[in-house]
Amino acid sequence: MAIRSWLWVALLVVGILPIGLPTLGHPAGSVIILATDYPPFDIAEPEDDRLGFDHEVAVEAFKRKGITAEVVYVPWSRAVSETEAGNYPGLLTCAHTVERAEHFLFSAPISQEAYGVFYRIGHPVENIRSIADLKGQRVASVLEYAPNAEMERQGAELVNIATDTAGFKMLELGRVDYFHTGQAAGRHLKKKLGYRNEFGFRSFVVWDYFLCFSRKHPDSEELRQVFNEGLAEIRADRTYDSIHARYR
Secondary structure, X not given: OHHHHHHHHHHHHHOOOOOXXXXXXXXXXXXXXXXXXXXXXXXOOOEOOEXXXXXXHHHHHHHHOOEEEEEEEOOHHHXXXXXXXXOOOEEEEEEOOHHHHOOEEEOOOOEEEEEEEEEEOOOOOOOOOOHHHHOOOEEEEEOOOOOHHHHHHOOOEEEEEOOHXXXXXXXXXXXXXXXXXXXXXXXXXXXHOOOOOOEEEEEXXXXXXXXXXXXXXXXXXXXXXXXXXXXXXXXXXXXXXXXXXXXX
């Protein structure tokens, strides 16, 4: 028995026995997707059995192809770095940028979000119509959010924050002039935090969101193809619409 145990460990170490994802498409196949708490897209702590519409769409699309998807929640910067390194194959609710395309493959679009800035009611915003108008302004934004590089390039004084909650708190205390985030996500969080009419919102651009696959993960290309097929199926039979209807 001791010899057999030693042999089993040795085989694992040298890589003779397969380790990792089961064969894709097999009913027992599974995949881990990283996400960050970003309601109503992705919800780390379910609200009335709602996991977030991107979360639910991703799980259902993979399920249609016989793959069990598990969504694991971590801070956004860690989700990006871990997936970029190939430690995990997928990153959920991920926007396309030129820089990001160097490290990720993108699925078909899974959702959209209007991006802009929240501001304190009474703060002068008449001349704030685009990112370029934020030049010289203190703008809070979560580290690694897609538009951050463009805001810095346009001259905004970017204040990196860990979470959107911190953005609203800093805005409330006057530590920043604006808080940059998505409209749907921001409004959902604002209501959850108990704010009522303290903040307004200016929209700049609409971003498509994707399920991003790491270029360094060996299964990414196959997973992307399988996911896109499943996504097309749930769009065709209106399961996608039914998921989103639960969040309206």
